[in-house]
Amino acid sequence: MDMNMNSLSGMNPQVSGYLDPYTMPIDVTQQMAPQQSMQPMMQMPPQQSRVDSPPPPRIYKPCFVCQDKSSGYHYGVSACEGCKGFFRRSVQKNMQYTCHRDKKCVINKVTRNRCQHCRLQKCFDVGMSKDCVRNDRNKKKKVKQEVSESLVIPAEIEEVIQQVLHAHRETFQEEPPKDTYCVTSNLNNPCSQQVPQSTSLGLAGEPCSVESGGGGVNDQKPSKPSTSNGETDLSLFQHVSEISSKAIIMVVDFAKKLPGFQVLTTQDQITLLKAACLEIMVLRICSRVNSQDGSVTFTNGLRLTQEQLKSGGFGALLDTICQFAAALSKMKIDETEVSLLGAICLISSDRSGLKDPIKIEKMQEPLLEGLRYYVRKRRPLEPHIFAKILMKITDLRSISVKSAERVLHLKVEIPAEFPALITEMIDRNDDDD
Template structure:
């Protein structure tokens, strides 16, 4: 098929569309030509016709020339009149060439699909598999597990103030050894940069999720304010080492000692360490980590799963002490529905990938840990607001907790 020939989706007649119910959500439209979109293709909501056209044009490396002024209208009716303008509009809409699989890669994928046995009952649906693939891809593009890009930071500062020695041999705070650290250090500047770095990664992760990008900007901001600190902890858990009780971030390594040196109190640090140990010991897969992040992000009531209906994986009895709703949320139904889809996918994945006895109560344990994480977030926010100069050092952190 030449690059100029129509795709099957464009040439075949379409069945008349059934009349839509006024209460139905609006149909998604192709960002290129305005036709009915079938989903996100190459990073853009588009129809099958523009999806196929973009793929063929890039793979064949064809150079199109516009006979006019490169301002031809690209609509459902006129999209085949000028291929140069159509291709340019695909690129302007955000279609990414790097997401196109080669013919050989497609053949290999089809061959693998043909060899696969039918999935047993309880397996993931195609929609759930696609959701996981989207979230994992977003995670890979935005989370730097080696922290190699975290280069602009302040080192720990020695204040050269002698540590007061107690008259009685009182026990030092957990993780602190006064014999090793005779002077007071401050990890506050370093913590400020680390917080900003991790918050930015979470924001980028959210922006890579198509469902998040469709929300109004005010809703996006509300969801990020409500979930960013918790998502940071989920991402931080992926680099936690239960043998050393340390977070190993490439050339950087952190313990709760560093949190104390930044000004955090043991009432927060000790439960935080316990949370990370408990979560890490569950042995979650990468898919489960990204699904947890998405559950936290799409939480209009501030509680993971708090917005789902009784028929979903989290009924009313499971919503524990949900805090007040985020102000200004306009697309609450859409957010609730997407979070329910994420929660169902997580439950199905656990049931399918963690056979008994490993998977027994795993989903319930995760829900309990997310409840603990909500409590940690409240204490974390309280202490951040209490630490002198921290908010002024990190405007992004200040905006998140405002």
């Protein structure tokens, strides 16, 4: 028994299973203790062993031109936002400045706006590069051109766009005639065309045209102008109503030229036209509004001032139309976009009283795709412009409702002078069946 114990005690203490803390030598126990105490520290990730500190802020030198706080390196030197923009505009527009002193003006944060000549000269003196501005401008143009060229409109969508544009051009002259004339309220009948007195929109195959004549609207003698404030000038109203009747006929012709419109039932054609006619007329008249004085030049060359239009029947509605025209002008809507927007207003499946709204919805889809493709190709760097243009339909519908209310007011005010074609267009009794 003693021999076995001696033999066990003489075995290597490092072998696993033979280490006894009570019989282990003191030096070995002391060597193991630090290793056991260090074990938790070895398992800690290195990120937790040190305190995170934010990187030091990047420090720029002051602006080399005016000593203001620099926003970075622009066109080769450290410069502030003000001097960067000034230098870019001066180079792109090729500005030529003049110094009214000895061309030795001190340029700093306070005096930099006093002398543009010396400020630009100091920009060059400190090392701003003109070529960097040109390269930056050319790069933007190149990117825009590449994005525009990379978008290919499908052939079937391109065909729809061209058909709608052709229908628009056939029924509306985008640019007003150069030879214009004005009227006064006491002129009897300066117009040489007569709107035929018809109560049909010309959808069943009968011709829908403007015939020559010399009698004016309804072949009635011109009435005396109204002298009361706030009332309609009957002489000017005859001009406005005659032009409006012709515009309705042109909208009908536009609809008949759109692909698939005449395939619809006659009832659906009438429903769509009555719902969208005023919208298309407002959309078209906006391209004729003079942004400077609010006057409008019509297709026959007649130019009416803002006051004449209000007295001739538009009233306060003209201000709303002019605001809408200014919004379209700001968006730089072109002829193709106007034509597609008008077609989308017309071919709309959410009109009440339609017999086949599903078919009309399918007809509208290529029109929406056409506008989307065309807008993206024309404005490749404006990703949200398509939605903004499409939202103008909501504004058009609001103006159309106000226009119908205005027409009904005029119909009550001057019932004997009201053209039957305009009356039929605003009559919605058929939609209530």
